[in-house]
Amino acid sequence: MAQELNNEEGATLIPPQKAPGEPRSSMISASFNFINSIIGSGIIGLPYALNQAGLPFGLLLLLVVGFITDYTIILLIKGGNLSGTNSYQTLVHSTFGFPGFLILSGLQFLYPFIAMISYNITTGDTLTKVFQRIPGVGPDHILAERHIVILLSTLAFTLPLSLYRNIEKLGKVSFLSMVLTFTILIIVIIRAATFGPQILPTENAWAFAKWNAIQAVGVMSFAFICHHNSFLIYGSLEQPTLANWSLVTHVSVGSALIISAAFAVAGYTTFTGYTQGDVFENYCRNDNLATFGRFCFGLSIMTTFPLECFVTREVLSKVFYSRDLSQLEHVAITFLIVAVCASISLAYDCLGVVLELNGVLSATPLIFIIPSACFLKLSPGRWFQGENLIPTVLILIGLFVMITGLTMTVLYPQDCSHGAEMFYCADANVSGTVPPA
Template identity: 25%
Template sequence: MELQKISNGHHDLSPEKITMESEFDTLENMTEPGDTFLTSESNGTINTPFTDFVGKTSFGMSIFNLSNAIMGSGILGLAYAMANTGIILFVTLLITIALLSAYSIHLLLKSAGVVGIRAYEQLGYRAFGHPGKVLAACIITMHNIGAMSSYLFIVKIELPHIIQSFMEKPDDNEWYANGKYLIIIVSVCVILPLAFMKRLGYLGYTSGFSLSCMVFFLISVIYKKFVTDCSEEHSYNDTMLNQTMFDQTISNSTSDICEAKLVTINPQTAFTIPIMAFAFVCHPEVLPIYTELKKPTKQRMQNVANISILAMFVMYLLTAIFGYLTFYESTNSELLEMYSKTDTLMLCVRLAVLMAVTLTVPVVLFPIRRAVLQLLFPDEPFHWMRHISIAVCLLFVVNLLVIFVPNIRDIFGFIGATSAPSLIFILPGLFYIRIIPEEQQPLKSPPKIKVIAFVTLGFIFMIMSISFIILEWVTGRKTMGGH
């Protein structure tokens, strides 16, 4: 029987005999032969609700895709986070968050291995029934739409300036100076063709190029540290503005201004913690990448996650340190804004960053489409028209948000404050508690107590983040009212 072949670890089934997501069934971690997730038709074929191919993505390409999913526009704000936490506190927080993220992925993979399911939404279904499936799908959709919108918002703001810098006589009235037109062009010409691809693994090449662009950004930040004088007048003026915001005295000397702080606590410190806490959010992409991994095992996918997190940790740390040591207390919340717009090198860096975030959008879109398919068409085989239509609709919605919402920071800040802790801490922990059987690990056993503490930490992060956003909104409204 085909089911017996799978349980013996044979992977020679033809794609025609495998309907959606049959490669899940080849996973040796399926510990329960009678798992109801596997259903056998009378004609002997296995009918499972996921994908129609066996994973073929290499280990290296999987690392590129997951690293690209981790790497987001948030890297531009990490130097600002260090400026408001200090070097020691920043490094401590970054290490802690990286370790927690790796542990969270371990919980996801452990839960997936026990039941033989590699879909976030299906794990939700196995743990809490249909409400769990709907909740997981909605959170993934909400979070990733927010991420896609933030990337395209950067394109909307930065690309007109970059194009105009190459013009001898730029005209603000021309179409290329309007970011609304440009994001439509970028979406249609670059993002949509990549989003039409059937498998996420194919995006490993574009993910590798995207990461190369961010490495170029990092090298440029390091180089600029050694050729930028902190005591230059523009840096001094920026520092005076920053000090006014923090109610500091304006009489500080330049030597104080250009001095690195090991630990810093100020009113902005609380707002930088969520930036760092969500720097490693990649969990919606973990299981889809696991789906397409060649020779999939829990340990192999965990190695993909560990290497990706380590690589991004190094890039985050170096970017934050050298960005902070260039501008010190004057560091802006978006690092690129600190550099001269007439600098040729930084102009190329801006273009590289735009290319990087643009090529990240298709990777982020895949989990949303999978969530929609799991909710609306859970038992349907792959269909190109459905595949393409969902991608077009998602990009249409994201473009509308970016075009017509003047400031999406608060909207997606709130989305991030609720969805990111859910994806990193709460859902993986709850899935683990519900899916790992009581006979194997009682609720009061040390592993599950640790997971309960992990989930509790997620709720604390969520409450803190929402509170900071509401506090900032109320404070901002009062300030506007005062003026």
Template identity: 25%
Template sequence: MDSPAQTEMVNMRLTEKTNGTLGTETPEPSYTGAESPELEEFLPHVAGKEKQRFTDFEGKTTFGMSVFNLSNAIMGSGILGLAYAMANTGILLFLFLLTAVALLSTYSIHLLLKSSGIVGIRAYEQLGHKAFGTPGKMAAAIAITLQNIGAMSSYLYIIKSELPLVIQTFLNLPEKTTDWYMNGNYLVVMVSVLVILPLALMKQLGYLGYASGFSLSCMVFFLCSVIYKKFQIPCPMSWDSLNHTAAGNMSLLSGNYAYQNGHATVESDSSECTPKLFALNSQTAYTIPIMAFAFVCHPEVLPIYTELKDPSKKKMQQVSNISISVMYIMYFLAALFGYLTFYDHVESELLHTYSYVDPFDILILCVRVAVLTAVTLTVPIVLFPVRRAIQHMLFQNKEFSWIRHIIIAMTLLTMINLLVIFAPNILGIFGIIGATSAPCLIFIFPAIFYIRIMPKDKEPMKSPPKILAACFAGLGVLFMIMSLSFIIVDWTSGSSKSGGSH
């Protein structure tokens, strides 16, 4: 998923299975087992033994399981925003952009694998250190931290948006209520304090790693439900089952409203049920950031490569190609059937849109509960590498401290909760993170790291591979500037929708 859970789980499994460590030309500081688990080496070195390169490590993970792990790393909350992206680009333009981002992601993984093969490094931050020293390592760590904070924010926003609807269904509340337990802001804080924080204070992830696989299963369930509901919800849309008070919700959608026996019926123009092949508007600017956010898995590629049985660049590239292809198909199907269900009425968080059709739909309720459970258990997993990066950047030579361990977790959760409470919608989270850290991790860093690490005697600066890599980095900068510019213009003009914030 967009979640980096695989990195940490691979780290723990490898730590248990080996006594070697990675060797690089610029060695990283080593730590003893008594120190913070956040600062624990990927493959801890034992004094007196020769250090290993990661390519010397005997991986145990099969090809198929590696595909599952990387697919799991790609899949995340970004899938909930793709139908909205299609509504603002049209089917053909969306397909073109999705294909382009998927192919570019594949190429960037190719650059990462070539770079890591030269120096025997398995961590994104260490590639940055090898290429540009401390500034490169810090830049990579900051980008990964921002990406993970964005992922956690999107997960908590789903809790804020969906948990009130689940409570409404369970308590059989047909009308909107002002009770505190229906306020998403209160609920997200309660879940953070009562569930996420205790799990985030654990020294090691342990069984929580299984939440990553559960999250992928939930997203597959979500996709199947979206496809099924497409054939259950008629168009033009009509909500005879909703009571009179639901008209307040439905006013968010275009259409004319008539009342029969106290029930609301939407009289939509059948022209609204015609899909668009191409579309351009102010919201189109969010499309590429949403897609980039949905395809980020690059910090997890090298750890998964490390644990691959009989590893080779060709084999790992095949793992990447299959994983991206599977996610590409799932993303397109989720976007297509979500769009063909609601057309221009789809919101930036697709699952929330179904509440306007039937808030008591049992299937959608099950999807909501599954997704809520998955994202709640995934937040501590995503928080773990962020805290580890902060420890490594700010407290590198310090011994483990429970006080610091707790303060970092509480500070991160507080910041993310404030962001979720005051963010107008999940679209802003997808947009900003997808327009900043995602282009760095997918486009810019793999290219410039490759250019710096690849020896000039093997590939001169003017060689076609390095020229192509330079163009790739330039494309990432262009995407970042264009996306940020359009998003800022959209915000300042006040035309951004507040989808999913109701």
């Protein structure tokens, strides 16, 4: 059966059930949704990942994580075809029974749920700095209060967008998010050229590799994971074939990898060893270009939030309802998810350690281990032979990253300095785009 998948890539796979006449996405729209689901708040931590791993070795790790992401996304759909299932949860349930289903559901809920919390926190931290650049808005103004900003963004943007029932309706929103992401990338590159020369590189800034590279893998896994959206986006395709899905996956992951690598390099080369988990915390408050970048990033992640809400709602409906939600249930569960995320993000303003742990404990098994384990369970042949070799190796790598990454994250937690002005901003002239002579 696995061999048939390789030879008959045009064969239609089993898509998630949709009502007759329900609209589907084009491959372009699906790709925008997929890229948008990858490039969320995690991209802002990629310069910090290079700070952890070293620039050359960090880029190599980023490439490897991108390849593994691409490979295991396609592996998931192959597993769905082998088992006759049409969702991540039913695939794991058919291969590992109810215990496996519960483990996956917990991981699949936890990752996007914490991601949504991070989106809210980043929105609060980012937009408050944007609003303070408006004349008359000082540190004591209501728009400079992160709690108010989080509540306003939730009520005005994330909650209404999350109430959509069909993921394909977010295609235009995802396109907007992509435009904003490219704008942010250009700003970071400009600042690397104009502001970077004003900051002396730290010691060992250009070292090939650094000892805490495993933590960087956790951050990269957090930035790249999109497996929890795979069946949803695949099921929205007008023609859900393995060939079409492979093309969407290659284009989406490849585009996200290029954008992520460019962003990571530009951010890290600007600040080297001073690079923080949120690279926008490194820019000075009087930097107008960076302020515009903060605005674009805040708006971008508010448009990414609904994609993650789709997944958490889907997991809850599968676990507790095992059927399509009624309109009332849909609204109630969506409101509950968004409200809980907003409440937690109002209470906590620093999730650096939590995000690392989320990458190691949630993203790593969802990317490396579970898709590979399902395929091995369904595929004939020995584990270390033929097409089963790569999934077997990925399971071993995933276990190593989880154990080592968890240990290092606990022993060497990420620093958090929200709102603190960096020392080099005192004399820096960064309001324009040209550094002083």
